Amino acid sequence: MARHKLSESRIRTLSKAGIYSDGDGLYLRVRDGGSKQWRFIFKRAGKRTEIALGGYGQGTAPVSLALAREKADAIRERLARGEDLAGRKTFLDVMEDVIAVKEAGFRNEKHKAQWRMTLDKYAEPLHRKPIADITRDDIVETLKPIWTKIPETADRTRMRIAAVLDHAKARGLFTGDNPADWRGGLKELLPARQKLTRGHHAAVPYSALPGVMERLRASTGTAARAVEFAALTAARSGEVRNATWSEVDLDEALWTIPAERMKAGKPHEVPLSDRAVSILKARRQMATSGLVFEGGKEGVPISDTAMTKALRAAGGGGATLHGLRSTFRDWAGDCTNYPRDVAEAALAHVVSDKTEAAYRRGTALAKRRNLMEDWSGYCSKPC
Known part of the structure; x- marks a missing residue:
């Protein structure tokens, strides 16, 4: 041949x-x-x-x-x-199949890259082993070099190895308990994990936000408008950067973000304050593509970096774009009488409590519209 x-x-x-x-x-x-x-x-x-x-x-x-x-x-x-x-599939064989399945379901390119990187790099000692023969000791030896050095990445690697083995079990390629399960014996063989601490996104104190918003309004740049709009809507920066005109109904003062662009995978309706509508109307007059906040290149959205620079130039200090959502939530809790579920709905947070989820079956759109208008008013004067 x-x-x-x-x-x-x-x-x-x-x-x-x-x-x-x-x-x-x-x-x-x-x-x-x-x-x-x-x-x-x-x-x-x-x-x-x-x-x-x-x-x-x-x-x-x-x-x-x-x-x-x-x-x-x-x-x-x-x-x-x-x-x-025949029939002796390696860990790498099954790993590639699992990654293909995961990639098809992920919307976030970063998550796709992270899955491949951790399994390519840190699970490499397992790649050539027949998956049916992998033992708990193999898992321990694979994780030991990184377990205390990069604990969060190590635990993510362990969970992704476990996912590969679960996939193999479902296909009849592996039998017995999953050797990568933490409670299945690994906790006896590896040092106890320190509780992972996740830093909060640095936020502008709500008492300082009106000053920041005033300086943003004084700027004519697209990045400044995008930051101001993100603050007024309490939306994530990626949702704002990739907003399109097809999602916006100016007559109804409503922005509907489709499910594929939302973290929770569900569409989200954002009631727009008068100031938010004014921003959109001004952007509409200069639009050259379907994007609301187009960057320097036609058809390419403004970047996170440009927005962060605009926020900090307006007096945001070391605050992050995501921190603007925390600013809104703190203000709603400290300065208003709106129910917690209304503020959480405004942030499109997933509710884990079944009772609260049942209570908040609707989107509380009318209440959220009042909340966002009050928030817009606050952004022009202190509480």
């Missing part, structure tokens, strides 16, 4: 999803989004088997064309000796 059909130069130009043969069982699979993985595929007794050989140009140990051919040659030799390779 002909071999060496691919070349490095051709591989670099491949972008269409599909599977491309190098010959005699070696293939390069290109996925939607551009990721490329090597596969060796063969049949024995009518049964098709696919072996993962690693990613091309990916992770901490990218597999070049030359290395993929070496790995393929090694497999061919083992097959020639009559070794049974």
